[in-house]
Amino acid sequence: MKKTLIVEDDIIFANTLKRRLTKHGFDCVHVETNSDALLACHRHKPDYILLDMKLSQETTMNIIPPIRKLRPNSRIVLLTGFASIATAVDAIKLGADDYLSKPLDTQTLLSALNENKVCDAFTYTELEEKNLSAEQVQWEHIQQVLKSNDGNVSATARQLSMHRRTLQRKLQKRP
Numbered sequence: 001m002k003k004t005l006i007v008e009d010d011i012i013f014a015n016t017l018k019r020r021l022t023k024h025g026f027d028c029v030h031v032e033t034n035s036d037a038l039l040a041c042h043r044h045k046p047d048y049i050l051l052d053m054k055l056s057q058e059t060t061m062n063i064i065p066p067i068r069k070l071r072p073n074s075r076i077v078l079l080t081g082f083a084s085i086a087t088a089v090d091a092i093k094l095g096a097d098d099y100l101s102k103p104l105d106t107q108t109l110l111s112a113l114n115e116n117k118v119c120d121a122f123t124y125t126e127l128e129e130k131n132l133s134a135e136q137v138q139w140e141h142i143q144q145v146l147k148s149n150d151g152n153v154s155a156t157a158r159q160l161s162m163h164r165r166t167l168q169r170k171l172q173k174r175p
Helices: 011-022 034-044 061-070 085-094 106-113 124-129 134-148 153-159 164-172
Strands: 002-007 026-031 048-052 075-080 098-101
Touching (some): 002 034, 011 026, 026 034, 034 061, 061 085, 085 098
Parallel strands (some): 048 075, 075 098
């Protein structure tokens, strides 16, 4: 059995992942917090780790390096409903093996777990090859500035010379 750790605060989605993966020979353990994830890495020694990027009160980005130290040969896949170039690059730099946006189909997930790099967020080489719309370029720039301001919308709006409410509206509309 392929031991798999699912770190997800949405119980319905986690159960769906467990059912899908169990059908394909994965033995899944589900936890909902960063501390439980680190504990599960010690106890269960998973071969595969699926991390939801945003849990209810925390982000899993900061536990990627400790997980990588505990389980250097495990495959770490970050799942997110808020995909952006900035977070994809950060996740890979921190030690994640792949980065997928939700919702995702079973085949994409299995490909990522079976070490076929999927990384459906744009990489810099893909950016050069693709012609992005102005809205997509603006979205990516806003995401990078927002990240540099640690998620502070007001500081990001000031830096972009934009009204805070305008920025909030733009953040709600992903191109």
